[in-house]
Amino acid sequence: MNYWLIKSEPNTYSWDDLVAKGTDHWDGVRNYAARNNMKEMKVGDLAFFYHSVKEKAIVGIAECVKEHYPDPTTDDDRWVVVDFSPKEKLKKPVTLEDVKADDRLQGMDLLRLSRLSVQSVKKEEFDIILEKSQS
Incomplete structure (x- = not known):
């Protein structure tokens, strides 16, 4: 299993929007690395x-339920989407400041590649964030 971080402006598409839909595709990505x-x-x-x-906070965990396929919001075949379903809302959001304050997370893509909308997360980082969300 791999771990990721997906970013969205909550006034455009929020965690609650994903929860309301149940399953939805992650679209609009126009960055090659993402x-x-x-x-x-x-x-x-x-x-x-x-x-x-x-x-600027991690608020939930989504699960990939369908692997990449062509982005239906564009005719440009370079872009793809994946489908996500909400798995769990975090008990407590983990803010960007919380991440920055933890020496164990200094190599996290969230800090190194701050503008990237779809990022990889190491298993150790994932576990640390989960731990922070419980306290």
Whole structure:
């Protein structure tokens, strides 16, 4: 299993929107690195759902339920989507400041590649974030 982080502006598409839909495709990605990450996703992989812009916090965990296929929002065949379902809302959001304050997370893509909308997350990082969300 692989772990990921997907970012969205909550006023555009929030965790609650995904929960309301039940399953939805992750579309609109127009960055090659983010697209390549999506192409690596497998059914069962887990992704942190991150509210960007003002909130800047990991708020939930989504599960990949369908691997990449052509993005239905464009005719350009370079772009893909994957389908996610909500798995779990975090007990407590983990903010960007929480991540920055933890020395164990200094290599996390969230800090190194801050503008990338679809990022890989190491298993150790995933576990640390989960731990932080419980306290």
